[in-house]
Every structure is written in C-alpha cells, then in structure tokens.
Amino acid sequence: MDLWSVRFEIQDNLKNIFSEYVEDFEGYISSSLFVNEDKDKKKYNNFHLNNITSNKFGEFHQNQIWVLEVFFNQEPDIKKISRKLNYLAKELKTTEYFFYDHLKKDKYSNRLNVSQISQKNWLKYNRKSFPIINLDNFYIYGSHNNKNCSASKIPIKIDASTAFGTGTHETTKCCLKALTFISRFTKSNQILDYGCGTGILGISSKKIFKKSKVTFVDIDKKAVKLTKENLKLNNIVLNKVYLTNSYHSNKYTKKQFYDLVFANILFGHLKKLAPLYSFIIKPNSFLILSGLLNEQIPYIINWYNKYGFKEKKIFSLNGWGSIILISN
Numbered sequence: 001m002d003l004w005s006v007r008f009e010i011q012d013n014l015k016n017i018f019s020e021y022v023e024d025f026e027g028y029i030s031s032s033l034f035v036n037e038d039k040d041k042k043k044y045n046n047f048h049l050n051n052i053t054s055n056k057f058g059e060f061h062q063n064q065i066w067v068l069e070v071f072f073n074q075e076p077d078i079k080k081i082s083r084k085l086n087y088l089a090k091e092l093k094t095t096e097y098f099f100y101d102h103l104k105k106d107k108y109s110n111r112l113n114v115s116q117i118s119q120k121n122w123l124k125y126n127r128k129s130f131p132i133i134n135l136d137n138f139y140i141y142g143s144h145n146n147k148n149c150s151a152s153k154i155p156i157k158i159d160a161s162t163a164f165g166t167g168t169h170e171t172t173k174c175c176l177k178a179l180t181f182i183s184r185f186t187k188s189n190q191i192l193d194y195g196c197g198t199g200i201l202g203i204s205s206k207k208i209f210k211k212s213k214v215t216f217v218d219i220d221k222k223a224v225k226l227t228k229e230n231l232k233l234n235n236i237v238l239n240k241v242y243l244t245n246s247y248h249s250n251k252y253t254k255k256q257f258y259d260l261v262f263a264n265i266l267f268g269h270l271k272k273l274a275p276l277y278s279f280i281i282k283p284n285s286f287l288i289l290s291g292l293l294n295e296q297i298p299y300i301i302n303w304y305n306k307y308g309f310k311e312k313k314i315f316s317l318n319g320w321g322s323i324i325l326i327s328n
C-alpha cells in the first residue's frame with residue numbers, strides 16, 4: 001500500500017491544535033511533528049519569533065517552527081485540505097501556520113508540501129520520527145524496531161502513535177537522567193507518573209524499581225489508552241492508569257502516598273500543582289519537575305520552596321531543564 005504525506009510549517013503554540021484537527025481528515029492515518037531546521041529567518045517574517053510564547057492553556061513554549069507531517073492512505077484532496085486549514089487559521093485569528101505572501105497579499109497562501117511514499121520508504125519515515133534512544137542504562141525503541149541491545153541495558157518498548165513521550169524530547173531525556181541519578185542512592189516504592197503521555201517515565205521507573213507500584217495519570221484519553229498498551233508491550237501488570245481533568249482529582253490523591261513523582265507538564269500546570277504535590281508526597285521523597293525552559297527554573301524552585309520542597313539537582317539539555325526536588 002502506498003501512502004501520501006502532506007507537510008506544512010506551524011508555530012510552536014499552535015502545533016497541538018492543528019495536529020488534533022487533521023485527525024478528522026479523510027484518509028488520515030497518523031501524523032508526526034518535528035522541529036524545522038531551516039534557519040532562514042527571513043522566510044519566517046510573519047511568524048512571531050520572540051523568545052517565549054504562551055498558549056491558551058497558559059503553557060509556555062520556546063519559539064520554534066515545527067513541521068507537521070500528516071499521512072494519508074489515499075491521495076489527499078489538497079484543495080479541500082487547504083480550505084479546512086484556512087478555516088481553522090481564521091477561527092484562531094492566526095497567520096502563523098502559513099507564510100504571509102506579501103506579493104499576493106494573501107494571508108493564507110497555500111504552501112502545502114505533498115508527496116507520495118512507497119511502502120518501502122514508509123518504514124524509513126517511521127524510524128526517522130522515532131529513532132532508538134540509548135540514554136544512561138535505557139534502550140528505548142519503537143514498536144516498529146527490533147530489540148537489539150546489550151544485556152546490560154534496560155529495554156523499553158514504546159508505541160508512540162498518538163501521545164507525547166518517545167524519549168526524543170529534551171524534557172523526557174532530562175527526567176530519565178534524573179531517574180538514573182536517584183536510583184544510585186535510593187529505592188522508590190510508590191511512584192506517580194503525572195502527565196504520563198506514553199507512560200515512558202513510569203515504565204522506566206518500574207523497570208528500575210522492580211517492586212514498586214506505579215500510578216499513571218493524564219488528562220488526555222489517548223495518552224491513558226496508549227499507556228495501558230505500552231504497559232502490556234513491556235509485560236507490566238497491576239499498575240493503575242487514571243484519567244484526570246482536575247487538579248484535585250480523587251483516587252490517586254487520597255493521602256500522602258508517593259516517594260517519587262514525575263511531572264513533565266510545563267510551567268503553568270507545575271505552578272498550580274504545587275499544593276497538590278506537597279499533599280501527596282511523603283516526607284524526604286522526590287519530585288521531578290520537567291517541561292521547563294532554563295530561565296523558568298529559578299522561579300519554580302522559589303515557588304516550590306514555599307511548599308516545603310528543596311532543590312536537589314538540576315539537569316539541562318538544549319535550553320530545557322528538569323529539577324529534582326526533595327520534600328521536607
């Protein structure tokens with residue numbers, strides 16, 4: 001079976017809205033997002049490339065241009081697709097998903113890049129968007145790859161078709177580094193993977209702390225479903241996977257319980273969640289916060305100090321950082 005790919009550029013704070021929107025297009029199979037390496041700033045004149053932007057959820061984003069690539073199992077109707085994309089852009093009152101065409105004075109000029117991919121190349125495409133990650137003791141591989149690691153490595157198999165968390169993002173990598181660091185001097189028993197995405201952090205923790213109980217929480221239904229599938233792929237049973245849409249949800253927040261909590265969910269949420277974490281985390285236990293830009297870290301440490309947490313260590317990669325905090 002041959003496939004078609006349609007690509008277009010999009011600014012950071014809109015990438016999730018557009019990725020969800022294209023899922024309803026006729027013939028849609030999947031999509032992937034990657035950072036556009038094209039550094040020609042002139043081309044991106046009408047993109048507002050300040051340092052940081054925030055979206056309607058109060059999440060902060062580093063300003064980058066992304067490419068959203070959408071895969072179809074039938075020849076896409078490009079006119080129809082551009083009409084739909086233009087419609088969403090107008091609804092969002094944005095000019096930031098296409099270039100502004102100054103000559104034509106057409107705000108929504110169509111720059112969709114379409115190509116047909118043969119089945120052979122499709123595998124190559126898939127691998128490119130989810131390469132194997134060899135990080136510390138972890139060997140993270142997609143369900144399309146074969147396990148091919150040495151016995152000293154911890155293999156983690158991840159299907160990342162619909163949720164964030166393949167291990168390729170800096171925020172996830174920093175959390176995995178923090179996990180390795182903690183595992184050198186402590187054993188965690190009750191772990192919470194808050195904003196689990198694919199479940200990558202909870203699954204990695206379970207593989208390191210074999211006797212632990214891990215709870216997974218996400219506001220996104222797709223993430224919860226995928227985490228359940230990834231638990232099966234890694235032969236992990238008896239873990240709890242919850243869906244939450246409130247900061248003070250039930251089930252997993254009944255009492256002071258956890259000795260290791262991960263939250264890779266961006267600045268705005270992390271700020272709001274401080275009281276909840278101070279309630280559910282045992283004394284002398286670890287909280288790993290991620291999804292932060294380096295410049296946001298001092299503020300968050302200060303904020304969490306007020307809730308009884310102290311800084312233990314910071315990990316940083318390409319402008320993104322994670323903090324290990326310890327509760328008092």
Ligand SMILES: C[S@@+](CC[C@H](N)C(=O)[O-])C[C@H]1O[C@@H](n2cnc3c(N)ncnc32)[C@H](O)[C@@H]1O
Pocket residue numbers: 163164165166167171172175194195196197198199200201217218219220223244264265266269291
């Ligand atoms: C950046 S991804 C992190 C995924 C994975 N934990 C990782 O480190 O790769 C953030 C995840 O948190 C979820 N999320 C965002 N805000 C949340 C909230 N307030 N409560 C629970 N989950 C949330 C999102 O749906 C998404 O799956």
